[in-house]
Amino acid sequence: MGRLVALIAALVLGVALxxxxxxxPRxxxxxxADRFSAEAALVDVRAMARRPHPVASAENARVRSYLLSRMAAMGLEPQVRSGTGLFTRSTPQNLQVSAAPVQNILGVISGRDRSAPAVLLMAHYDSVPNSPGAADDAAGVAAALEIARVIRAQGAPARDIIILLTDGEEAGLLGADAFFRRDPLARRVGFVIxxxxxxxxxRVHMFQAGPQNAGAIAxxxxxxxxxxxxxxxxVIYRHMPNDTDFTRAMEAGLPGLNFAFISRQFDYHAPTSTPANLDAGTLQDMGDQVLAAARVAAFDEALPxxxxxxxxxxxxxxxxIAYPPAAGWLVLGLAAGLIAFGFVRARRAKALAWREALQGAGAALYLLFTAVALLHLARAGTGAGFGWLEQRGLLxxxxxxxxxxxxxxxxxxLxxxxxxxxxxxxxxxxxSAGAGLGAAVLAGKPDVVGLGAGAAGAVLAAIAFGRPAARSGGWAGVLLVGLALALAAQIAAPEAAHVVAWPLLAAGLAAAATSTAARRSYAALGILALVAVLSLGWLGALAHLMHxxxxxxELVALPLLLAAFSLWPLAQPAEGAPGWRGIGPALMIAGAVIVIVIRLQPGWTARTPQVAAVVYHLDQDAGRAFRVRTADxxxxxxxxxxxxxxxxxxxxDSWAFWGKPPAAPATLVTAPxxxxxxxxxxxxxxxxxxxxAGGARVLTLRIRPNTALALARVNGAPVGQQLRPGAWNTIRWEGGPAPLELILQPAGPGALDVRYSMLVESWPAQARPLPPRPAGAMAFDNSDSTVITGTRRLSW
Structure with missing residues (x-):
């Protein structure tokens, strides 16, 4: 009974931690004067995030005017740095370009040494269409202004602090591109936040440090x-397709720190990203953490x-805690030494049998694969598809x-x-096998992940669960798997190996102190419970972020296995303790019931409305119009x-839309x-x-040359990319009424097929108006807009 109490206490306290x-924070x-105030920053958030304000929109200009006035009142002597921002992606097949005229806003807190490398405090002030952008990134802009206030109140810093509010981030990091690649002031920057x-x-997380980050982490x-x-x-972010303005700073070789918050993702890029829905404590956390780092960078005698x-x-x-990757071998060695000490003491006490340790190792691997299969089944059981829009029912x-x-x-x-x-x-x-088969049935097709994990778990069950194993042997096997996993991680990814090594080290301490769970005193139970609480508290937070x-x-199976390093001696009952057998199945059944509830009740409310994205498509070549549902x-x-x-x-079936969305014929209207x-x-x-024309903010050209052709410049910004004959290349211009200028370098006479698409962010006045939208639905992305398409052939 004491062990069960210790287990329950460890689970409750660990989850609470x-x-x-x-x-x-509050x-x-x-x-x-000396502290960041979320209350003050929210005033700026409310002023900026009244309405959506994408690059080159009238609302974007209003936000810019507000920020210029605000910064001037603070004595930051703001200026607008205009330019063309570019984002290019080249493949052997084609070229994709996003571009816009950007208006970056810059202010400076003068330092004692104006020639010293400056600290750059950065956020972007544009939003995506149909989202007020209170969090992304009015919160960052407001935090930058409030941080500037606190730093100014402390007196002159050692070096200049540059506040850079970029434009066009949502269109492809365009303001950051214009600054770091073409603005001469970028050469003065020595550190970026x-x-x-x-x-x-x-919580706000520092999720990405710049190149060669030893100084930044210090x-x-x-x-x-x-x-x-x-x-x-x-390590994870490095392998993801996501980018922020900090990407351009890293490409410029600048050290720095990148901060963000990611909870309540339903509001990301959504109409619900309003000042009222932005958590004030999160804004306080952003200010506290960034101000602390910026203050050190501003006032220390030298930059990192x-x-x-x-x-x-x-x-x-x-x-x-921070250390060089090579020091991970010391952590691993210490963990191995403590585990070995516990094993030796347990063997002397005749509490540890190697056969049972092998069974425990098999059980640990069974846990990993079966958890993957069950979590995969749970995801399939929700009925939600995969993709940013498809998973919104879960968000x-x-x-x-x-x-x-x-x-x-x-x-x-358990x-x-x-x-x-x-x-x-x-x-x-x-x-295990049932979980894999269930996932395949729900998917309606062969499921490699579910079937593979389920089959592996079933095989491991046949190998490891043939006879009862004692607690010491079972735990020893789990720790041996941990040692193998930590060794593999240290070799393959030393920057991430601590995620395995630290919980293993904590478990090694518990194993040595309790001689691998052979001791049965209340003191031993207390040690096991304490280590389990700390490990579960740390790993639970990690699992939360991964989720x-x-x-x-399925990835949660990894921190679950890591938590087993410390939880196992509390979780494994003595042989023949029937009262424990139903706890694990009861928890799994409770989780399954919640999955069923999620499937039956998607959760659409006025606070979390369903995506409802429709556009009016005018095909000027065919002289036809359609009402198109652009979201699945x-x-x-x-x-x-x-x-x-x-x-x-x-x-x-139209080149202007992804896939083949549902559409119905619409009354034809005219447009230039x-x-x-x-x-x-x-x-x-x-x-x-x-x-x-017609008030369009976005113009997209798809161009296909019939001869060798190079795209030299876009609105003065150099590109220098060859366009393959016969291939379609895309140039997206978010410039409003400003013209798009392409300088092309042909190899000789030829022709250019052009497909154009204009996006007017309003429903046609001549068309039948949209019906009132219910409270449980929201206009997402470019919904309620007009898309005008056509083709031309140009020759020379």
Whole structure:
């Protein structure tokens, strides 16, 4: 009974500790001179995030005027740095370009040494269409201004502090491109701090450090204002397609720190990203952490120097541990020594049998594969598709979904430990195989992940659960698997190996102190419970971040296995303890019930409305018009919109849309076409000038040359990319009425096929108006807009 009490206490306190570490601080009251005030920053957020303000929009200009006035009142002597921002992606098949005229805003806090490398404090002030952008990134801009106020109140810093508010980030990091690649002021920068968001709540994380980050991490450790950082996030982010303005700073070789918050992701790029839905505690956390780092960078005698990348992670409170990757071998060696000490003592006490240790190792691997299969089944059971829009039903109820994952995961651990004690193959094998088959049935097709993990778990059950194993042997096997995993991680990814090595080290301490669970005293139980609480608290926070950052609940199986390093001696009952056997299945059943509730109740409310994205498509070549549903989310409202002109929805086959979205014929309206002119330029080049019409903010050209052709410049910004004959290349210009100028360098006479698409961010006035949208639906991305398409052929 004492062990069961210790287990329950460890689970409750460990989860509570994990929850506590992920709570943002309380907002500061008033406006203290030496502290960041979320209350003051929210005033700026409310002023900026009244309406969507994408690049080159009238609302974007209003926000810019507000910021210029605000910064001038602060004495920052703001200026607008205009230019063309570019984002290019080249493949052997084609070229994709995003561009816009950007208006970066710059202010300076003068330092004592104006010639010293400056600190750059950066955020972007544009939003995506149809989102006010209170979190992304009005929160970052407001934080930058409030941080500037506090720094100015402390007197002149050692060096200049440049506040850079970029434009066009959402269109492809365009303002950062214009600054870091073409603005001469960028050469004065010595250290960069960027602020971003992918949600509207939660803790703020320093998730990406610049190249050769030893100095930057040392600065973060010195600042240490309840930081949240882990080098694992940098390793993961490095392999993801996501980017922020900080990417351009890293490409320029600048050191720095990148901060963001990602909880409540339903609001990311959504109409619900309003000032009212932005968590004030999260804004306080952003200000506290960034101000602490910026203050050190501003007032220290020297900026951080580059050095080899570090392993780093926050434990609890202000404690941030960092060391060179090679030092990970010392951590691993210490863990191995402690585990070996515990094994030797257990063998002397005749409590540890190697056969049982091998069974424990098999049980640990069974836990990993079965958890993957069950979590994969749970994801399939929700009925939500995969993709940013498809998973919104889960984002609408994040707490419920995370609770289901946690219950299934912990239930799997307790079931595995209990079955190892009982020594029965069949229940364990059926659970794993059934999970894999269930995922395949729900998917309606062969499922490699589910079937593979389920089959592996069933085989391991047959090998490991043939006879009962004692607790010491079972735990020893789990620790041996941990040692092998830590060794592999240290070899393959030393910057991330601490995620395995630290929990293993904690478990090694417990193994040595309790001689691998052979001691049966209350003191031994207390040690096991304490280590389990700390490990679960740290790993629970890590699992929470993994769950939020990636729609892959199967990954939670890894921190579950790591938690087993310390939980196992409490989780495995003595042989023949029937009272324990039902705990794991009960937790798994509870998680399954929640999954069923999620499937039956998607969670659409006025606070979390369903995506409803429709556009009016005018095909000027065919002289036809369509009502198109651009998001894969049907509802009575979208169905009514498509049928409003009496048409029947059918797949819409048009180059202007992804896939073949449903569409119905619409009443034809008239609209002007863009003005496309191809003329001769200097040195045998061609000049293609494209001007949108009808109030369009976005003009997209798809161009296909029939001869060798190079795209030399876009609105004066150099590109220098060859365009393959016969291939379609895309240039997206978010410039509003400003013309798009392409300088092309042909190899000889030829022709250019041009497909144009203009986006007018309003429904046509002549068309039948959209019906009132219900409270449980929201206009997402470019919904309620007009898309005008056509083709031209230009020759020279």
């Amino acid at each position: 994990a929850w506590w570490t992920q709570q943002p 907002p500061a009251e008033g406006r203290p 960027n602020m971003e968001a992918r949600g509207s709540a939660g 600065l973060l450790r010195e600042a240490a204002q309840r930081p949240s950082a882990n080098s694992l996030s940098g 120097q580059k050095g080899p990348d570090q392993v780093y992670a926050h434990l609890f409170g202000d404690l941030l 609408a109820q994040p707490g419920r979904w995370e609770l289901a994952i946690g219950l299934v995961a912990l239930g799997t651990l 079931f595995t430990a209990a079955e190892l004690a009982r020594g029965r193959r069949l229940p364990a094998a059926l659970l 939020q950052g990636l729609d892959m609940p 989310a049907s509802s009575p409202w979208t169905d009514a919109v498509l049928r409003a002109d009496g048409g029947t929805p059918a797949p819409h 076409a863009p003005d496309l002119r191809l003329t001769a330029a200097d040195n045998g080049a061609l000049r293609l000038l494209a001007t949108s």
